[in-house]
Amino acid sequence: MKRFPVPLLNGYRNFMSGRYVDERERYRVLADQGQKPHTLIVACCDSRAAPETIFDAGPGELFVVRNVANMVPPYEPDGQYHSTSAALEFAVQALRVRDIIVMGHGRCGGIRAALDPSAEPLSPGDFIGKWMNLVSTAAEQIQGNSVMTDSERQTALERISIRNSIANLRTFPCVKILEERGKLQLHGAWFDISNGELWIMDPDTRDFVRLDK
Known part of the structure; x- marks a missing residue:
């Protein structure tokens, strides 16, 4: 054994x-x-960016769903398996969380793969390749920007992906209705692994603003 x-x-x-x-x-x-978490966090699988650690949260405080590149797909009730959508539905309708945070991070491997069209798939099925199609349009636009450096393109797509996921959240009827009623708030955040900085997305301008430590 x-x-x-x-x-x-x-x-x-x-x-x-x-x-x-x-x-x-x-x-x-x-x-x-039972659990009564106040916040749902959609975070990346990356072992360096655990929300419970970053926010110093105790047991029962956060409901966390993690996937490659912390993305939320659009609402697609097609009978297929949708783990992130299922977790979102449970958090909003059963647990009645008050806030949803999409939290990205620097040096994300999934985002790097989306920016590199020549990269080999990680497996014959290439699940990651299919998944990263969620940001393929934005990735293609950023790839063509020769003024930006590689690291600037990476950070840009990491943050654009957060905005895309928040837009996709609003395609879910349960999210859209509760947000319009003022019972649910959506947020974007980006964590810099190298220095511990947390950047919060301004809900009006959608710019990312560094949070004072």
Whole structure:
């Protein structure tokens, strides 16, 4: 029998002797009464950009769905499997979150792949290639900008992708209706892995503004 990863076993033991001891009562209440997170965060799978760590959140505070490049697809009730859409529907209709944040980050591998049309698919099925088609139009426009550097193009698409996902959120009837009623707010954020900076999207101008530490 293959052994469970040792670093995870050690991490679990540290958790049980540390944080769990401090928050034992909170876990008991969550187990008895269920979760009531106030915010849904759509984040990237990237191991360097965990929302719970970035926002110093405790158990039960955030409902997090993570996928490659933190994208929200448009509303497509076509009978296929839609994990991000299912999580969104559950968060909005069952958990009744008050805020939805689409949080991107710097140096995103999925965005880099979208900007490089010559990149080889990661697998024969190339799920990532299909998924990144969500930003293919924007990627093609940015690729043709010779004035920008590679890193500038990368950052630009990372932020444009956030705006696209927020637009796609509004194609979901449950989101659109609640936002219009003032019961749900949509936000964009971008995290710089290299220096820990968090940039928030202004809801009016859609510019990203650095948050003071």
